[in-house]
Amino acid sequence: MRSRKSAEERKSEIVEATLRLADKVGPDRLATGHIAESVGLTQAALFRHFRKKQDLWKAVATRIGEKFRQRWLALERGPADPVDRLHAMVAAQLTLIQSTPAIPAILFSRELHVENRALRVMFAELMGNFHGRIEQLISAAQRDGKLRRDVDPRDAAFLVIGLVQGLVLRWSLIGRSFDLPEEGDRLLAVQLATFGRAPATVEPSPASRARRRSAPSATRARVVKRSKSAS
Amino acid sequence: MRSRKSAEERKSEIVEATLRLADKVGPDRLATGHIAESVGLTQAALFRHFRKKQDLWKAVATRIGEKFRQRWLALERGPADPVDRLHAMVAAQLTLIQSTPAIPAILFSRELHVENRALRVMFAELMGNFHGRIEQLISAAQRDGKLRRDVDPRDAAFLVIGLVQGLVLRWSLIGRSFDLPEEGDRLLAVQLATFGRAPATVEPSPASRARRRSAPSATRARVVKRSKSAS
DNA sequence: CGATGAAGTTAGTAATCAATCACTTACTAC
DNA sequence: GTAGTAAGTGATTGATTACTAACTTCATCG
Numbered sequence: 001m002r003s004r005k006s007a008e009e010r011k012s013e014i015v016e017a018t019l020r021l022a023d024k025v026g027p028d029r030l031a032t033g034h035i036a037e038s039v040g041l042t043q044a045a046l047f048r049h050f051r052k053k054q055d056l057w058k059a060v061a062t063r064i065g066e067k068f069r070q071r072w073l074a075l076e077r078g079p080a081d082p083v084d085r086l087h088a089m090v091a092a093q094l095t096l097i098q099s100t101p102a103i104p105a106i107l108f109s110r111e112l113h114v115e116n117r118a119l120r121v122m123f124a125e126l127m128g129n130f131h132g133r134i135e136q137l138i139s140a141a142q143r144d145g146k147l148r149r150d151v152d153p154r155d156a157a158f159l160v161i162g163l164v165q166g167l168v169l170r171w172s173l174i175g176r177s178f179d180l181p182e183e184g185d186r187l188l189a190v191q192l193a194t195f196g197r198a199p200a201t202v203e204p205s206p207a208s209r210a211r212r213r214s215a216p217s218a219t220r221a222r223v224v225k226r227s228k229s230a231s
Numbered sequence: 232m233r234s235r236k237s238a239e240e241r242k243s244e245i246v247e248a249t250l251r252l253a254d255k256v257g258p259d260r261l262a263t264g265h266i267a268e269s270v271g272l273t274q275a276a277l278f279r280h281f282r283k284k285q286d287l288w289k290a291v292a293t294r295i296g297e298k299f300r301q302r303w304l305a306l307e308r309g310p311a312d313p314v315d316r317l318h319a320m321v322a323a324q325l326t327l328i329q330s331t332p333a334i335p336a337i338l339f340s341r342e343l344h345v346e347n348r349a350l351r352v353m354f355a356e357l358m359g360n361f362h363g364r365i366e367q368l369i370s371a372a373q374r375d376g377k378l379r380r381d382v383d384p385r386d387a388a389f390l391v392i393g394l395v396q397g398l399v400l401r402w403s404l405i406g407r408s409f410d411l412p413e414e415g416d417r418l419l420a421v422q423l424a425t426f427g428r429a430p431a432t433v434e435p436s437p438a439s440r441a442r443r444r445s446a447p448s449a450t451r452a453r454v455v456k457r458s459k460s461a462s
Numbered sequence: 463c464g465a466t467g468a469a470g471t472t473a474g475t476a477a478t479c480a481a482t483c484a485c486t487t488a489c490t491a492c
Numbered sequence: 493g494t495a496g497t498a499a500g501t502g503a504t505t506g507a508t509t510a511c512t513a514a515c516t517t518c519a520t521c522g
Contacts, residue, residue, distance in 0.1 A: 026341020110257020166393025
């Protein structure tokens with residue numbers, strides 16, 4: 001009763017609360033009562049805004065899509081160089097996941113995979129969009145002569161996406177104990193290096209090895225302490 | 232009542248049924264009643280074998296671990312060449328996931344992430360083990376001069392793991408409509424090529440591009456039709 | 463200012479869930 | 493063969509779930 005709000009505003013509140021709680025409780029265990037309590041409403045009030053729980057999930061998925069697209073759009077005001085932009089894109093993706101960590105769980109929830117086919121389609125499209133953008137950046141970098149051209153940009157994009165997802169899973173499993181964008185940036189530099197110019201076939205000097213570690217990327221040069229737990 | 236079995240046998244049956252159903256229903260929605268019905272028992276009988284549902288999940292995780300380790304062990308009778316063995320390892324991983332598709336869902340279930348910390352530790356160890364094995368193979372390949380030495384084998388292993396996980400997610404999202412080990416083999420060849428010798432800095436001829444596509448790997452040379460849905 | 467519609471509440475429902483109970487039946491060692 | 497034990501049953505419980513219906517209160521606009 002305290003502070004009655006417009007439907008749109010409430011809906012948004014509910015969706016955000018759902019995202020927050022989906023991480024704590026798990027998407028498939030998240031009850032409408034929890035969400036309502038978190039927003040400060042009665043459980044019944046939720047159904048004023050979403051007739052079925054599935055409708056709420058659909059709204060959540062839409063919101064996630066918006067978040068992604070919004071960040072992708074912001075990148076266009078970022079660096080123009082395709083390699084730099086690729087770094088920025090992966091960083092944006094990981095930053096978003098770090099601040100909305102329910103996303104991976106939702107991606108594998110049963111709400112998505114068996115209950116709500118529309119949801120699966122939305123995420124498939126989102127991932128396709130992500131893949132397309134990466135593919136384009138890699139293509140551009142290849143045209144610029146910054147990446148080798150004998151790697152299919154579509155496959156390269158799959159590898160970059162895999163990098164992101166592998167990293168996120170590792171991060172989840174070891175209790176989110178490292179900085180996601182930082183480690184992602186470091187790994188991406190490694191991946192792009194292999195996409196890049198040929199290495200000397202000679203043995204690498206200890207110096208070059210150290211250099212690679214301390215300045216893996218032209219854009220960001222922080223040394224990331226390795227996580228020891230996953231080896 | 233029909234055909235009373237030993238506890239060990241029953242436990243195994245229950246665990247396998249859980250794995251089967253966790254894929255259909257989702258790990259967090261899987262009820263003891265469903266499992267019991269699938270095995271041909273009453274719901275109460277389940278608690279004769281597992282005092283708590285969590286204990287059942289623990290047994291399931293142990294079983295998954297066994298499956299992995301068993302396949303890894305089998306690899307030691309496989310190819311000796313580290314690159315070939317790497318291919319075999321990734322193929323084994325993907326074959327197992329294809330035949331036990333509940334695994335990725337369990338990996339992101341809330342049973343694992345919030346309810347059952349022991350479970351998370353088990354999977355983290357499993358993944359660590361996988362990473363270590365890949366790292367060793369890459370190290371060996373580097374020593375043999377088959378892979379470039381300026382890539383940290385630990386990072387390279389993370390990239391390979393990411394390849395697997397990205398692939399599995401894509402496979403899940405588009406409805407499991409491609410052959411997992413086959414596409415994995417193809418992508419791994421691409422990844423390892425970038426880990427390999429330098430490409431010619433010259434522009435690739437159309438011929439070299441075609442050649443790469445039709446025979447990406449020395450070990451397996453099947454062309455895999457691309458999935459169009461995720462781009 | 464007052465009516466009207468939307469936002470929110472209280473109080474339910476039927477369904478489903480893990481877990482426990484007292485009890486019965488099958489197998490096995492002696 | 494029979495005593496002891498382990499596997500399995502039927503019934504039930506208390507908690508939780510999504511969802512509904514009837515009622516109340518707020519805000520705003522004519």
